[in-house]
Amino acid sequence: MLLIRCPYCEEERPELEFRNAGEAHIARSANMAGESDDDFEKFFFIRSNPKGIIYERWRHMHGCARFFNAVRDTVTDKFVMTYKAGEPKPTKLPKNSNEVVAK
Amino acid sequence: MKKYSVFAIAREAMRGHKGWEEQWSSPEPRKEYDVIIVGAGGHGLATAYYLATVHGITNVAVLEKGWLGGGNTGRNTTIIRSNYLYDESAGIYDHALKLWDGLSQELNYNVMYSARGVMMLAHNVHDVQVLKRHVHANRLNGIDNEWLTPEQAKEFCPPLNTSKEARYPVVGASLQRRGGTARHDAVAWGYARGASARGVHIIQNCEVTGVKRAANGAVMGVDTTRGFIGAKKVGVVAAGHSSVIMNMAGVRMPLESYPLQALVSEPVKPVVPCVVMSNTVHAYISQSDKGELVIGAGTDQYVSYSQTGGLHILQHTLDAICEMFPIFTRMKMLRSWGGIVDVTPDRSPILAKTPVPGLYVNCGWGTGGFKATPGSGHVFAHTIARDDPHPINAPFTIERFRTGRLIDEAAAAAVAH
Numbered sequence: 001m002l003l004i005r006c007p008y009c010e011e012e013r014p015e016l017e018f019r020n021a022g023e024a025h026i027a028r029s030a031n032m033a034g035e036s037d038d039d040f041e042k043f044f045f046i047r048s049n050p051k052g053i054i055y056e057r058w059r060h061m062h063g064c065a066r067f068f069n070a071v072r073d074t075v076t077d078k079f080v081m082t083y084k085a086g087e088p089k090p091t092k093l094p095k096n097s098n099e100v101v102a103k
Numbered sequence: 104m105k106k107y108s109v110f111a112i113a114r115e116a117m118r119g120h121k122g123w124e125e126q127w128s129s130p131e132p133r134k135e136y137d138v139i140i141v142g143a144g145g146h147g148l149a150t151a152y153y154l155a156t157v158h159g160i161t162n163v164a165v166l167e168k169g170w171l172g173g174g175n176t177g178r179n180t181t182i183i184r185s186n187y188l189y190d191e192s193a194g195i196y197d198h199a200l201k202l203w204d205g206l207s208q209e210l211n212y213n214v215m216y217s218a219r220g221v222m223m224l225a226h227n228v229h230d231v232q233v234l235k236r237h238v239h240a241n242r243l244n245g246i247d248n249e250w251l252t253p254e255q256a257k258e259f260c261p262p263l264n265t266s267k268e269a270r271y272p273v274v275g276a277s278l279q280r281r282g283g284t285a286r287h288d289a290v291a292w293g294y295a296r297g298a299s300a301r302g303v304h305i306i307q308n309c310e311v312t313g314v315k316r317a318a319n320g321a322v323m324g325v326d327t328t329r330g331f332i333g334a335k336k337v338g339v340v341a342a343g344h345s346s347v348i349m350n351m352a353g354v355r356m357p358l359e360s361y362p363l364q365a366l367v368s369e370p371v372k373p374v375v376p377c378v379v380m381s382n383t384v385h386a387y388i389s390q391s392d393k394g395e396l397v398i399g400a401g402t403d404q405y406v407s408y409s410q411t412g413g414l415h416i417l418q419h420t421l422d423a424i425c426e427m428f429p430i431f432t433r434m435k436m437l438r439s440w441g442g443i444v445d446v447t448p449d450r451s452p453i454l455a456k457t458p459v460p461g462l463y464v465n466c467g468w469g470t471g472g473f474k475a476t477p478g479s480g481h482v483f484a485h486t487i488a489r490d491d492p493h494p495i496n497a498p499f500t501i502e503r504f505r506t507g508r509l510i511d512e513a514a515a516a517a518v519a520h
Contacts, residue, residue, distance in 0.1 A: 001414060015415075023406075049358055054406055
C-alpha cells in the first residue's frame with residue numbers, strides 16, 4: 001500500500017484514504033461540442049501511460065476530499081512530490097524525494 | 104522436431120532419456136527478417152506459429168526482453184471462457200475457444216485444456232438480470248451458456264456456500280460448460296516449439312529499445328540491446344509495455360497499465376471441480392492440477408510497471424473467497440505475484456494495423472487475455488500476413504476511439520471494475 005502526502009492536510013496517509021483520478025494536466029475544452037473527433041479522442045482516451053515519471057491526480061476521498069496532483073515514478077511507485085490542484089506542472093523535480101516529504 | 108508420443112517415452116526410457124532434444128533453438132539474430140514480433144508471450148508466439156503454419160511466412164523473429172512466457176503468460180490464472188456479451192467479443196473469444204479444443208493435438212504438446220466449466224454467480228436481482236442477458240446473448244451467438252438455480256450451482260460445485268444466511272446469498276448462476284482452464288506455461292512452450300521447428304527465431308534477452316522508420320514513415324526495423332534488426336513488418340504484442348513500444352514509433356495509445364495480482368494456496372486434494380467467479384463479491388477461483396487453489400485479485404488503482412501491487416487488494420479478494428467458500432478460511436496461501444496489464448477505455452483489445460505502415464499491434468487485453476491466446480495469434484497472423492485484418496478482428500481497431508464504435512465489454516474481467 002502506498003503512503004501518500006496530501007498537500008492540503010500536509011500529512012502522509014495510507015492509500016486506502018485516496019482515490020486515483022488518472023493522468024493530470026489534461027485540459028478540458030471550454031467548448032466540448034466544438035471539439036473535432038481527433039481532439040476529443042486525445043482528450044478523452046489517449047493517455048501517456050509512462051514507464052517512469054507520471055503526473056497524476058489523486059483525491060483525498062476519506063480525508064479532506066480534495067483533488068491534488070502528484071509526481072510518481074511508475075517503475076518504483078515512489079512519490080517524487082505532491083502539489084495542490086491548479087498549481088502549474090513542475091518543470092524541475094527535486095532530486096531527493098525524501099527532502100520534500102521532510103519539509 | 105521429434106514428435107512426442109507414448110512410443111517416444113518408451114524409446115527414451117530404454118536409453119536413459121538421452122535423446123530428448125531442445126524444444127526450441129536459441130539462434131543468433133539475423134540482420135533482417137520478413138516479420139518481427141515484439142514479445143514472446145503466448146499471443147506473440149501463437150502469432151509466429153500461425154504465420155508459419157497458415158501463411159507460410161517462416162522468416163520471422165520473436166524478440167523477448169526477458170524469458171519466453173515470463174510476463175503475463177506465466178502470471179495469469181489460466182481461465183478460458185467465451186461468454187462475452189457483444190457480437191464482436193463473442194466472435195473473437197469463441198474463435199479462440201474453438202482452437203483450444205484440439206490445440207494439444209495440433210501442437211503435439213499437452214496444454215492441458217480442461218473444459219471443467221466456468222460458473223458465474225448471481226447474488227442479487229441486478230446480477231440475475233445481467234447474467235441472464237449474457238446467457239441469452241451468448242446462445243444467440245451459438246455459444247453455450249445456461250442458467251442454474253442455487254441448488255444446481257451447489258450440485259455443480261459442492262464446496263460453494265449457497266446458504267440463505269450468507270451475507271451475499273447465491274440466487275443463481277450462469278454456466279459455460281466449455282469454459283475451463285489450461286496449463287499457461289505449456290501454451291507458450293508448445294507454440295514456441297511449433298514455431299521454432301518451422302524456422303521461426305525466438306530470441307530471448309533481447310529488449311527492443313527503438314522502432315526505426317523510413318523517410319516515408321514505414322517501419323524499417325527495431326533497435327535492440329543486441330543491435331539493429333531490420334524488418335518491413337513489425338507486430339507489437341508486448342502486453343503491459345505495448346504503449347511504451349508504440350511510443351517508440353511515435354504512436355500514442357488509448358492504454359493504461361496497471362498491476363494485477365494473483366495468488367495460490369498450498370496444494371490440497373481436489374475440492375473445486377470448476378471455475379467459480381463472482382462479480383459482486385469480486386473474486387474468482389479454480390484449482391490447478393497440482394492442487395493449489397488459484398485465485399485472481401483485482402487491479403490496483405494507479406498506473407504502474409512495478410509488477411507488484413498492494414496487499415490490501417489481495418486481502419479484499421480473500422475476504423470474498425472466504426465469503427463464497429467458508430471451508431477455505433483456514434487455508435494457507437503459498438505465494439502471490441503481480442503482472443502489468445494494459446487496459447483500454449472500453450475493456451476490449453486492439454488487434455489492428457496502425458497509422459504507421461508495416462506496424463501492427465495486438466494489445467489491450469487487460470485483465471483477461473490468456474483465454475484468447477490461440478484466436479488472437481491466429482487472426483493477428485492473418486492481419487500481418489495480408490496487411491488486412493481478419494473479419495473476426497476487424498472491429499478491434501485503434502480508430503474506434505475516434506469514431507466512437509466502441510466494444511464496451513464490461514464482462515472482460517468478469518469482476519467489477
